[in-house]
Amino acid sequence: MVDTVARAAATGDRPQPYAELGLTGEEYQRIRQLLGRRPSDCELAVYSVMWSEHCSYKSSRLHLRQFAAKAPPSDALLAGIGQNAGVVDIGQGYAVTFKIESHNHPSYVEPFQGAATGVGGIVRDILAMGARPVAVMDALRFGPADAPDTARVLPGVVGGISFYGNCLGLPNVGGELAFDPCYAGNPLVNALCVGVMRHEDLQLAAARGEGNKVILFGARTGPDGIGGASVLASASFGGGESAKRPSVQVGDPFMEKLLVECCLELGAAGLVAGIQDLGAAGISCATAELAAGGGSGMRIALDSVPLRDPSLGPAEILMSESQERMMAIAAPGDVARFLAICARWEVPATVIGEVTGTGRLELTWHGELVVDIAPETAADQGPVYDRPAARPAGQDALAADDPAALPRPRTGEELRAALLSLLGSPGLADKSWVTEQYDRHVRGDTVLAMPQDAGMIRVDEETGLGVALATDGNGRYCRLDPYAGTQLALAEAYRNVAATGARPVAVTNCLNFGSPEDPGVMWQFTEAVRGLADGCAVLGTPVTGGNVSFYNQTGEAAIHPTPVVGVLGVLDDVRHRVPIGFTRPGAQVVLLGTTRAEFGGSAWAQVAHGHLGGRPPAVVLDAERAAASLLAAAARAGLLNAAHDLSDGGLAIALAESCLAGGHGCRVSLPGDAFTFLFSESAARLLVAVLPGSEAEFAGLCTAHGVPATPLGTTGGASLEVAGSFAVPLDELAATHRGVLPALFGSTEPACRAGD
């Protein structure tokens, strides 16, 4: 028997399984106060998912307000935080929307589908804004590369991203791959999508217009990700009959591709009055947010939802996280055309209800009212917690453990060995094993992709307008100092975008942390958010949206605080882009920025000594800004053969990567302690190769922008040579760099070529 609103009012003292659904006693009492009675089972289902950490941001919301409060003045934002994704004006009538989101926990449980549906979810967020998704990126972090479980998780995650993204026809243009023991059992799978639209195409998640129809379209609803709802089922119906149900959703990229084309055609035909994707919390979230967003009411017949499993009850339908679904609002006169376009794309579409003027979200099940709530109480008025935060006790000892005490390579031979050992470490090795599994060419607008500093997508074929995107995060820096570490992640992504010649304009973020109920983790989180908000204010790049992932921990052991920051840049003409590779001899190699002896949290300390301690590199945001404007000017003037940001592994790794990417070696002289110059990770530094004949003009630009420039040598030859110290042939560099991931995760080549 269904637990209707009337029944709930009549049986006020019936015990309900709120704790099993993840609600606290206080939260349950608050629901009873809001309703003036006990919630029905369906209402309890709605509140439990809408007030979950994942949907309500109850532990983070208080802190995230800083992003808006401290946002730098920017006239580029068309829509910001609170929408499905931020929207940025990039000129010429175009706007871009981008967002990064985590799918960490599902990717550990079932790596392939967990990662695949992570791609699907973020793509629908972008689609819901009215934009055509044009590219994806993935920031991935795993346990030790040689751990047995990494051999299960990593190939599954990469395979899932490859399966979903390739079939969907979105180029994968970049991302990250990092390894650290702290991610064993808690891999981080953060997926980013970017979409393009004309200004007038912007759609908003709001249900307005009494009498307008509510249309659910896309895949049928099945029992995906509704582990929680089975508690209700068993509590209400005596238990026993509910089968074991998957907690991880299964993706169908083919349906998503049809949904993308269908949505864009519906938008272009002017048939969409409001739209929302269905992600976490499914129909609960879409109905509550659309109604709350429009300040309206909504009446929905849950029994009209097309089902993949006809045994589903109303609470399960409300909580289902089946993939590839969207919900739209359409005027009654447009419904026939709406449904015809869906039919042309073979996308199932059903009118399930209408917009009302009551201000209530009313859901019925075979004519009986099972939900009757004010939608904003579920969507916007969830609990907000100011959780206790305290600097962890070991933080000072960690900072005091200075890497200056570690033994360092001194001789040329030792420095050479140190370079090769870094270059051959899994985190710095060539990523082709991963990136070759992704289609980076589809759509034909990919200007830069892996292993470049940023992905770059052409937006307009006539004018050459394009966007660049990079994501960065460094859990080691953030463990040492979450405020500075987050600013360093922001600075690195900003620098990566700038290195291509693009102008950084906006920021998204995915904040991966342990349990917010641990005051030490909460301190890390508040420091990271404060660092990012302050950093964005200095760099002039507003945060347009983001995502928080808590509870990335196993037992008491949390991951390193790992905010991943995505930066979007604009290039007026992508033909001016600057790649990382030395593609010609005779170019002047110049180091930009100031090198200090900074090894805290460095790749060298990790690879050579397994050490994490001291202070991360100093944050120098004014210098980052100056370097970015210098790069944009030099790219526009066509002075550069290559530019590459310096980050993990410092100048040594940057030189090796530029040689390998372009196929030409170089000979450099270092004006000081060779170890410091090669392996320090001081921020705000880049490596550039200046075209012959442009040296004086470039030097003048450096002076004008106030960027310290140190000429180091010249490109050319078949080796990377540090004068007076060592040389490594490119063949040896390549073998060291490229062999690592295939040796760990299996070759992609045919087992035997002989005799074909």
Add this chain to the structure above:
Amino acid sequence: MTARVGIVTFPGSLDDRDAARAVTRAGGEAVPLWHADRGLRGVDAVILPGGFSYGDYLRCGAIARFAPIMADLVPAAGVGLPVLGICNGFQILCEAHLLPGALVRNSGLRFIDRCLRVRIEDTGTPWTADYGPGQEITVVLKSGEGAYLADEAELAALEERGQVVVRYCGGSPNGSARDIAGIRNEAGNVVGLMPHPEHAIDPLTGPGGDGLGFFTSVLRQAVTG
């Protein structure tokens, strides 16, 4: 007069836009064709583009071959209409029995996206006439089920009749028999190609402009032929 090249969009086609761009860059007119429609709109040639038609369900290309437009395409190909199937298009042509053999999972069992060298073995087709015999070009391979297979007798016959149009240089990356990257039918008008020439038409967005020759070839053939 500009030649008109039809490009078929199936549900799940992905590189239709890229094929259209390549035709346009080569100087032709790209004509969109919809899988569910009948009639070829009087085009001079047809491209079946890459992608995942019908999500690769059942088998790559196995459902697309039953699309309504194929009922017009198959007979037209039989009387000489130039047809190029790229990647998923190649798979559809094999499923439709316009070309012999089959494409199966890469021997490394993973999807591969890679710029690589291939050799043009046959310049006698309408799609390869602008290349020199034995010319090596750089194109993009991106597929998970790109290994060309046929039985030994079929392979020997293909070689004997000179139906191998394109071969991988330096060994196949996916386990294709005899390093085959592309073949033609006996008449020569139908060509199937696993690598993507449409992604190699501009150094800005691909490995160079080597792939453009497939599109200029067919345009020349359509105008002069």
